[in-house]
Amino acid sequence: MSTITQDTPAAHDDHHDDHHGAPKGIMRWILTTNHKDIGTLYLWFSFIMFLTGGAMAMVIRAELFQPGLQLVEPNFFNQMTTVHGLVMVFGAVMPAFTGLANWLIPMMIGAPDMALPRMNNWSFWILPFAFTILLSSLFMEGGGPNFGWTFYAPLSTTYSPDSTALFVFSVHIMGISSIMGAINVVVTIVNMRAPGMTWMKLPLFVWTWLITAFLLIAVMPVLAGAVTMVLTDKYFATSFFDAAGGGDPVMFQHIFWFFGHPEVYIMILPSFGIISAIVPAFSRKPLFGYASMVYATASIAVLSFLVWAHHMFTTGMPVFAELFFMYCTMLIAVPTGVKVFNWVATMWRGSISFETPMLFAVAFIILFTIGGFSGLMLAITPADFQYHDTYFVVAHFHYVLVTGAIFSIMAAAYYWLPKWTGNMYSESLGRWHFWCSVISVNVLFFPMHFLGLAGMPRRIPDYAIQFADVNQIVSIGGFAFGLSQLIFLAVVIKCIRGGEKAPAKPWEGAEGLEWTIPSPAPYHSFTTPPEVK
Amino acid sequence: MSQPQSKSNRKLITMLLFGAVGMFGFGFALVPLYDVLCDTLGINGKTQSTASVYKPVTVDKNRTVTIEFVSQVQSDMPWEFKPQMNSMQVHPGELIRTHFVAKNLSANHIVGQAIPSVSPGQGAAYFNKTECFCFNQQVLAATATADLPLIFYVDPELPDSITTLTLSYTLYNITDKSYAGSVEQGAAR
Numbered sequence A: 001m002s003t004i005t006q007d008t009p010a011a012h013d014d015h016h017d018d019h020h021g022a023p024k025g026i027m028r029w030i031l032t033t034n035h036k037d038i039g040t041l042y043l044w045f046s047f048i049m050f051l052t053g054g055a056m057a058m059v060i061r062a063e064l065f066q067p068g069l070q071l072v073e074p075n076f077f078n079q080m081t082t083v084h085g086l087v088m089v090f091g092a093v094m095p096a097f098t099g100l101a102n103w104l105i106p107m108m109i110g111a112p113d114m115a116l117p118r119m120n121n122w123s124f125w126i127l128p129f130a131f132t133i134l135l136s137s138l139f140m141e142g143g144g145p146n147f148g149w150t151f152y153a154p155l156s157t158t159y160s161p162d163s164t165a166l167f168v169f170s171v172h173i174m175g176i177s178s179i180m181g182a183i184n185v186v187v188t189i190v191n192m193r194a195p196g197m198t199w200m201k202l203p204l205f206v207w208t209w210l211i212t213a214f215l216l217i218a219v220m221p222v223l224a225g226a227v228t229m230v231l232t233d234k235y236f237a238t239s240f241f242d243a244a245g246g247g248d249p250v251m252f253q254h255i256f257w258f259f260g261h262p263e264v265y266i267m268i269l270p271s272f273g274i275i276s277a278i279v280p281a282f283s284r285k286p287l288f289g290y291a292s293m294v295y296a297t298a299s300i301a302v303l304s305f306l307v308w309a310h311h312m313f314t315t316g317m318p319v320f321a322e323l324f325f326m327y328c329t330m331l332i333a334v335p336t337g338v339k340v341f342n343w344v345a346t347m348w349r350g351s352i353s354f355e356t357p358m359l360f361a362v363a364f365i366i367l368f369t370i371g372g373f374s375g376l377m378l379a380i381t382p383a384d385f386q387y388h389d390t391y392f393v394v395a396h397f398h399y400v401l402v403t404g405a406i407f408s409i410m411a412a413a414y415y416w417l418p419k420w421t422g423n424m425y426s427e428s429l430g431r432w433h434f435w436c437s438v439i440s441v442n443v444l445f446f447p448m449h450f451l452g453l454a455g456m457p458r459r460i461p462d463y464a465i466q467f468a469d470v471n472q473i474v475s476i477g478g479f480a481f482g483l484s485q486l487i488f489l490a491v492v493i494k495c496i497r498g499g500e501k502a503p504a505k506p507w508e509g510a511e512g513l514e515w516t517i518p519s520p521a522p523y524h525s526f527t528t529p530p531e532v533k
Numbered sequence B: 001m002s003q004p005q006s007k008s009n010r011k012l013i014t015m016l017l018f019g020a021v022g023m024f025g026f027g028f029a030l031v032p033l034y035d036v037l038c039d040t041l042g043i044n045g046k047t048q049s050t051a052s053v054y055k056p057v058t059v060d061k062n063r064t065v066t067i068e069f070v071s072q073v074q075s076d077m078p079w080e081f082k083p084q085m086n087s088m089q090v091h092p093g094e095l096i097r098t099h100f101v102a103k104n105l106s107a108n109h110i111v112g113q114a115i116p117s118v119s120p121g122q123g124a125a126y127f128n129k130t131e132c133f134c135f136n137q138q139v140l141a142a143t144a145t146a147d148l149p150l151i152f153y154v155d156p157e158l159p160d161s162i163t164t165l166t167l168s169y170t171l172y173n174i175t176d177k178s179y180a181g182s183v184e185q186g187a188a189r
């Protein structure tokens, strides 16, 4: 096996004349077709976007620290909520998962690289352009997008700023990037598995990503269609969403959420795969109910196409439609419950140790479940009339996306950092990061439930005086959570620069092909496929 | 990469790309699909957009249905727009003639388009208009007033659970979008 690493690039790998180690300089990163390099690029991009979107969240929380208008104009506040959402969804969470997929899927299935390395390079490198376009629109006259990340018509058509075309094009580019990434994942998993790596031996991270990739291919084009209709409605006098011309603004919501609900599973299914790798490793037991995990993931994906209108209960749907979407939504709790049960059953009577990845994984299970429960409450049609567009919704989706998706990404980063860098991260700093994050994130989001139940609407820069105290607590939690993420940055940089050398398999209970190759993973791995028994 | 694998890669990529392009098309197909579904299921409160023919049916004198009229004008449109009567009692099957009054308050020629909606939505399919100003654009010269006619009948098949039908019109300013408006403005210039 090659010993060439990222840190000590060499001109030639003596095993293969046609393969070489990492070239030096900036061109390495621009021209790279190596799945590990592209994974690294995705992960760093995602982290930069996480801090960018986080900075916008800080602006939001600073303005909401007190009632009244203190720091920013309402229009700028709206741009902050909009772009925060867009950056976190399309810039932070989705690229982080794609980065993990790039790094891990080839190593997990015993493949030398992704199936389509050149397309892989393209799908990453168009992303920075998309976000440059999106973020630069904030500095244009009239401002950037201010209609919410859901860009409901007519806010995004009749009443939107002149820069809306830039928003549309940036979403187009993000969509193309995601679709190319998804095609690459599917082709890699279907065609490049090592001999003996049968379907039901695939690690769950690979399974969940395969299903996620199909969701991406199915719904990202629908999002592209929706933004295209917004574009033509605004600039070319079509009337898709304009009642005066025979269109219907409610139809926008149907099309958007047909994309939007599968999208939320795109942001959580890979998390399920990550947790299903970490919990067994630190419980020193095999995963409980592997097959049921696969089927649960698949059924969640199928159901995700049948629930979109639960975002639209207050639009005046007929009662039978409200009931249909209510019951379908509640049905999703069954496969999700299977998963939570399996994780807990995996831990049951395991000899558990709580290193940082496991801490994040356990927090994920508990806090994601809280987010799931508030989702069930929102699914109850009559109750939704009270919760709709309040901070209760904000609390719900931040529990599933921050303590869900983001926590799983953090867990994954800690779990695989030794494999990526060849060094152990600082366990004590990791624990600091975890405890600061888990406490502050609950101070940040838990009280939002009560704000919502008391009737505070979302997406407003000012609020009634009775919400002042709770908002102050929430903002303090927000600042603390934001600062805690700098610890993570420190951990990662420290780990890249050095530290205790990591063995090939740093975690006693870890399983999978990626732990059979040395740490750090050589620039080219599995150039001859391993035999999977 | 071996030859058979790159072949099967290409096949798979083609299939997935077709899937993606197909879903892009599906997004647009949702537009007519949405209208068809609303029509066939009789939801969304949409009434028919062309005149229906009055079939002389037996008027159900034993039953009265309250018809309410609601009118709204888009906020930036300088028109006054009111029903002749706010509500009336009708028998199902009876042909009723009424009108709305529109007045252009501005010094400009304006083209409007009224969009009807019936509530409760399930009743929309039973509200038949044989003549309605909403089938066409409404053109008013500066400061002009017009009576906008509406002739309708309620289908006697209307479910018993529905005793009141509310017909709402929202008036939109489509001067910029309409052909009539642009010709007139062009002449004025």
Ligand SMILES: [Cu+2]
Pocket (backbone or CB within 6 Å): A260, A261, A264, A307, A308, A310, A311
């Ligand atoms: Cu949903």
